[in-house]
Amino acid sequence: MAEDPLAVPVMTESEDEFGHEIDLTPAPLAALTPQISTPQSQPQPEDQARAIDLSISVTKPEKRGDGMFSGFVVYTVTTKTTRPEFGANEVCVQHRFSEFVWLRDALSREHRHFIVPPTPPKHVTRNKFDEALMSERKDALNRFLQRIAQHPVLSHDKHFVAFATKSTEEFDVYRKQTQLPGSFLSDVGEAVGSFTRSKTVSSEHEAQFLLLAQRVESFTECAKAMIKFFLTYSASHVQTLRCVKDFAAAFDDFAVCDPEFQQSATTMRNALEKLRSIIAESMTGFETEFYRPLEDYGLYAGPLLDIIRWRDHIAGQAESISANLQKRQDEVDEERAAAPSAGIGKLFGKDPVVAQRERIERLDAEIHGLRGQLEELDDKHAITDRHVEAETLRFFNQLTKDLRQLFTTHSAREAKRYQAAAGVWTAALEQLDQALVDAKATTPS
Numbered sequence: 001m002a003e004d005p006l007a008v009p010v011m012t013e014s015e016d017e018f019g020h021e022i023d024l025t026p027a028p029l030a031a032l033t034p035q036i037s038t039p040q041s042q043p044q045p046e047d048q049a050r051a052i053d054l055s056i057s058v059t060k061p062e063k064r065g066d067g068m069f070s071g072f073v074v075y076t077v078t079t080k081t082t083r084p085e086f087g088a089n090e091v092c093v094q095h096r097f098s099e100f101v102w103l104r105d106a107l108s109r110e111h112r113h114f115i116v117p118p119t120p121p122k123h124v125t126r127n128k129f130d131e132a133l134m135s136e137r138k139d140a141l142n143r144f145l146q147r148i149a150q151h152p153v154l155s156h157d158k159h160f161v162a163f164a165t166k167s168t169e170e171f172d173v174y175r176k177q178t179q180l181p182g183s184f185l186s187d188v189g190e191a192v193g194s195f196t197r198s199k200t201v202s203s204e205h206e207a208q209f210l211l212l213a214q215r216v217e218s219f220t221e222c223a224k225a226m227i228k229f230f231l232t233y234s235a236s237h238v239q240t241l242r243c244v245k246d247f248a249a250a251f252d253d254f255a256v257c258d259p260e261f262q263q264s265a266t267t268m269r270n271a272l273e274k275l276r277s278i279i280a281e282s283m284t285g286f287e288t289e290f291y292r293p294l295e296d297y298g299l300y301a302g303p304l305l306d307i308i309r310w311r312d313h314i315a316g317q318a319e320s321i322s323a324n325l326q327k328r329q330d331e332v333d334e335e336r337a338a339a340p341s342a343g344i345g346k347l348f349g350k351d352p353v354v355a356q357r358e359r360i361e362r363l364d365a366e367i368h369g370l371r372g373q374l375e376e377l378d379d380k381h382a383i384t385d386r387h388v389e390a391e392t393l394r395f396f397n398q399l400t401k402d403l404r405q406l407f408t409t410h411s412a413r414e415a416k417r418y419q420a421a422a423g424v425w426t427a428a429l430e431q432l433d434q435a436l437v438d439a440k441a442t443t444p445s
Contacts, residue, residue, distance in 0.1 A: 054081040056149045058142035061134035072096050079164040091165050100141055106159040109181045112310040113387040117147040118299035213308050220301035227298050237283050248272035263435050271428035282417040290410045311388045318377040325370040332363040
């Protein structure tokens with residue numbers, strides 16, 4: 001059996017990537033998804049050392065060139081590391097968005113049983129020089145590279161090292177000279193469909209992977225539903241901002257048309273303006289710290305399904321060769337049981353016994369070759385299974401922790417917003433009460 005070069009100590013569901021115990025009380029998302037049994041063996045490289053020897057960040061989006069078609073945006077990528085393959089403790093380079101996309105494609109082709117983080121989607125309807133879009137992309141690309149840097153295998157990939165260390169001109173030459181493996185879809189072809197459409201599940205092990213695929217599909221649907229809800233939630237707050245603005249303007253008009261209510265109307269206007277500022281600030285934090293990271297996870301559906309499909313492709317190849325091997329085995333058994341016959345060889349005067357022996361030898365040679373292929377595929381299948389199990393376990397563990405952090409941050413922000421709003425209205429109420437007292441004091445008995 002082939003030795004897995006990436007095999008590492010076991011990581012259980014009660015540990016994080018560094019072997020620390022973590023609380024895995026089921027999160028709301030976990031309650032909505034089917035669960036799979038914990039893999040007995042998990043690749044877990046020495047993440048604790050890796051966590052402190054590499055950091056990477058994306059900053060300073062800059063416009064280059066003029067015009068929508070000839071111009072482009074570059075992002076500064078800064079890497080700090082103690083790893084010798086990077087050539088220096090700190091490296092600073094610049095890359096276009098398309099080069100980030102190339103890196104993601106290269107990693108996906110080279111490491112098909114690993115979950116490669118997604119890059120942010122292209123926005124064909126938005127101006128690529130829009131300040132808001134450049135800022136959103138910078139943050140998303142930053143998360144993309146940081147997740148690669150945190151990965152025990154992808155962070156050592158030669159393409160990632162080249163991306164982090166080569167100048168624009170050097171990286172352009174590197175890309176042109178690099179021959180990547182064929183695309184996933186061209187390699188998989190019909191093998192994926194034939195295996196995944198199989199009506200029977202041969203073992204409990206295969207049933208576990210079908211359950212894993214169901215969990216991924218459930219996660220995808222949950223992520224889509226959550227993103228859709230929060231888009232609606234965001235739109236409702238935008239509408240609230242408009243209404244508060246109009247409401248404040250109405251009190252301005254009220255103050256002008258009726259001087260006796262000027263002080264009270266101004267108090268209300270000021271309170272509404274402060275409230276509008278509180279909501280706007282909260283929504284800015286909501287988008288950058290909650291919605292965008294959540295949107296990233298929504299993009300993971302493709303990478304997750306890719307590694308499952310690749311695993312199914314390997315399993316499908318093994319199934320096909322196994323069926324062919326059984327067919328050849330049946331043929332040689334029938335040949336040995338049959339009476340000697342020269343077959344077509346009788347036209348050339350070949351002895352029937354010799355002709356039968358040659359057919360048996362030919363079939364035995366084919367069987368030997370198929371057994372060798374099947375053994376290699378079984379080894380590859382077992383290694384792929386271990387990586388897919390470990391990758392999905394790592395992903396869902398990280399997802400659980402990240403979502404809890406997002407929900408906690410969002411809850412704290414909302415509590416702060418409502419407390420600030422309550423403070424505004426409390427102060428306004430005090431001013432209105434005082435105005436009422438003052439009015440009574442100046443009113444003749």
